[in-house]
Amino acid sequence: MKITSTNIARPTTIIWNEKEVTTGIYKTPTIEPIFLGKNDVKNDEVTDRKHHGGEFKACYLFSDNQYEYWKNLYPNLDWNWGMFGENLTVNGLDETKLFIGDIYKVGDALVQVTQPREPCFKFGVKFGNQKALNQFIEHGFSGTYVRVLEEGFVKTGDSFKRVEQAKNSITTWQFFNLLFSKEKNLEFIHLILNNDALPQSIRDKLKSFIK
Numbered sequence: 001m002k003i004t005s006t007n008i009a010r011p012t013t014i015i016w017n018e019k020e021v022t023t024g025i026y027k028t029p030t031i032e033p034i035f036l037g038k039n040d041v042k043n044d045e046v047t048d049r050k051h052h053g054g055e056f057k058a059c060y061l062f063s064d065n066q067y068e069y070w071k072n073l074y075p076n077l078d079w080n081w082g083m084f085g086e087n088l089t090v091n092g093l094d095e096t097k098l099f100i101g102d103i104y105k106v107g108d109a110l111v112q113v114t115q116p117r118e119p120c121f122k123f124g125v126k127f128g129n130q131k132a133l134n135q136f137i138e139h140g141f142s143g144t145y146v147r148v149l150e151e152g153f154v155k156t157g158d159s160f161k162r163v164e165q166a167k168n169s170i171t172t173w174q175f176f177n178l179l180f181s182k183e184k185n186l187e188f189i190h191l192i193l194n195n196d197a198l199p200q201s202i203r204d205k206l207k208s209f210i211k
Contacts (some may be wrong), residue, residue, distance in 0.1 A: 108152025
C-alpha cells in the first residue's frame with residue numbers, strides 16, 4: 001500500500017433539514033506532509049467530535065482503487081482525491097486483507113487498523129443523493145480508520161509496512177458487513193470481543209447479540 005494523496009479540510013457549512021451544519025468531509029489534497037496526531041490530523045477540520053476524531057478514529061484511509069466504481073455512478077461530480085472525506089488516499093488498500101488490529105509503519109507514524117467508516121447524511125449531501133449511503137454499504141469497501149500509536153508526518157508516496165498482524169481477528173470488510181447484516185455472524189463476534197483495537201462501546205454492542 002502506498003499513499004496517493006494526503007488530504008485535509010477547512011470547515012464547510014451545508015444545509016440539512018433546513019438547518020446549517022458544519023462538516024469536515026470536504027477534504028482536498030495537500031502539497032506538504034500532514035501530521036498524524038493521537039486524536040486527529042493536525043490542521044484538519046473535525047467538527048463532530050462525537051462521531052469523528054479521537055483515539056479510534058484519528059485518521060481515515062480510503063482506497064484510490066475504489067474511485068473508478070464511484071465515478072461511474074456519479075460522473076458529474078467534481079472529482080478529486082479526498083472525495084470520501086479521507087485523510088489518506090491509499091493505492092492498494094484492500095479491506096478484504098486488512099485485519100482489525102493490524103499495525104503498520106507509514107512515514108514517521110505507527111498506526112493500527114481500528115474500524116470501518118459508517119456513512120452518515122453528510123456523505124449523501126456531498127454526493128447529492130442520500131441513496132449513496134445504501135450504495136456505500138452494499139458495495140462493502142468502506143476504507144478504515146486507524147489509531148495512531150506513534151505520532152508523525154506522512155506524505156504522498158510513503159509506503160505502508162505491516163509490522164504486526166492481528167491474531168484471532170477478522171478483516172475490515174468482514175467487520176463492515178457484520179455491522180450492517182441482519183443475521184449476525186456469531187463466530188466473527190466472538191473473534192473480536194477482546195480486540196482492543198475496537199472501542200469498548202462497539203464490543204459491548206456486539207456482545208448483546210450473543211445469547
